[in-house]
Amino acid sequence: MKVTKAIFPVAGLGTRFLPATKANPKEMMPVVDKPLIQYAVEEAVAAGITELIFVTNSSKRAIEDHFDSNYELESNLFERGKYDLLENVRNILPEGVSCAYIRQRSPQGLGHAVLCAKQFVKNEPFAVLLADDLIDGGQTSCLQQMIDVFELNQTSLIAVQKIPSSETKKYGIVDVPSETDPVAKIQGIVEKPDASNAPSNLGVVGRYILTPQIFTLLENTSKGSGGEIQLTDAIQKLLNLESVHALQFKGKRYDCGSKLGYLEATLAYALKHHELAHDFKNFLREFVVCLE
Numbered sequence: 001m002k003v004t005k006a007i008f009p010v011a012g013l014g015t016r017f018l019p020a021t022k023a024n025p026k027e028m029m030p031v032v033d034k035p036l037i038q039y040a041v042e043e044a045v046a047a048g049i050t051e052l053i054f055v056t057n058s059s060k061r062a063i064e065d066h067f068d069s070n071y072e073l074e075s076n077l078f079e080r081g082k083y084d085l086l087e088n089v090r091n092i093l094p095e096g097v098s099c100a101y102i103r104q105r106s107p108q109g110l111g112h113a114v115l116c117a118k119q120f121v122k123n124e125p126f127a128v129l130l131a132d133d134l135i136d137g138g139q140t141s142c143l144q145q146m147i148d149v150f151e152l153n154q155t156s157l158i159a160v161q162k163i164p165s166s167e168t169k170k171y172g173i174v175d176v177p178s179e180t181d182p183v184a185k186i187q188g189i190v191e192k193p194d195a196s197n198a199p200s201n202l203g204v205v206g207r208y209i210l211t212p213q214i215f216t217l218l219e220n221t222s223k224g225s226g227g228e229i230q231l232t233d234a235i236q237k238l239l240n241l242e243s244v245h246a247l248q249f250k251g252k253r254y255d256c257g258s259k260l261g262y263l264e265a266t267l268a269y270a271l272k273h274h275e276l277a278h279d280f281k282n283f284l285r286e287f288v289v290c291l292e
């Protein structure tokens with residue numbers, strides 16, 4: 001089966017970025033000139049996703065507006081002859097890609113957010129992308145790498161990366177037979193373990209391809225770590241029913257849910273931005289000299 005639907009859970013509170021996220025969604029924070037959610041959507045669309053399902057809440061209307069037409073802005077740009085900018089805002093979503101929005105009434109966790117999208121996914125495998133994990137996969141995006149593997153194996157697949165032992169408490173950690181295989185069958189998964197209990201150093205990052213069996217399991221998953229319904233706990237149950245694989249993707253991931261990760265992403269993306277790269281590099285050179 002092909003993966004054509006993607007869920008974007010965007011209903012979290014973004015507390016690590018308060019007060020910036022008090023009235024503005026974390027997913028609308030720009031990295032250079034595009035909001036985080038647009039990078040995730042572009043990654044999905046380029047990988048062949050045609051149905052985008054956003055799990056939102058009442059303070060995330062800006063996300064719906066971003067992917068909708070803005071007639072006033074478009075006619076203003078047209079009248080002023082700013083055709084490049086007009087194309088830019090009109091082409092945020094290409095033809096043939098549709099959006100659906102569903103509200104998560106309270107932030108009960110990532111697992112609960114994914115379950116909210118069940119009615120749109122129905123009985124198909126689907127992708128989940130967390131926009132705050134910005135991943136530069138170079139030529140082949142992280143989701144494209146995952147879809148390539150899924151098309152061979154037809155099993156659920158989780159993106160993972162090596163993390164230091166001191167950080168296991170921040171991640172879902174997978175148990176695999178070998179940490180060196182790029183694609184490995186998962187034997188177990190645990191949410192935010194202490195380093196002493198972590199089954200490996202492979203941490204889950206925000207890209208998943210899941211089979212629809214996960215919904216029934218989520219419906220029967222009670223609150224776990226942090227008092228939230230954890231996707232990780234439902235995946236642990238899925239392992240009893242079918243194979244689930246972990247992919248150590250190629251690329252650089254920026255944790256834009258954290259301030260440091262967000263700053264690193266901004267710097268890296270500015271350094272490869274077609275308009276800014278040259279001047280920004282010069283600025284940085286001078287800036288680094290001042291630091292020494």
Ligand code: UTP
Binds near residue numbers: 009010112
């Ligand atoms: P995070 O825990 O990283 O995001 O959830 P958060 O809760 O918004 O941020 P902090 O920790 O308070 O700073 C990972 C992803 O899952 C979504 C978030 O929007 C984010 O994209 N999420 C999380 C939901 O949609 N609903 C939830 O109940 C929890």
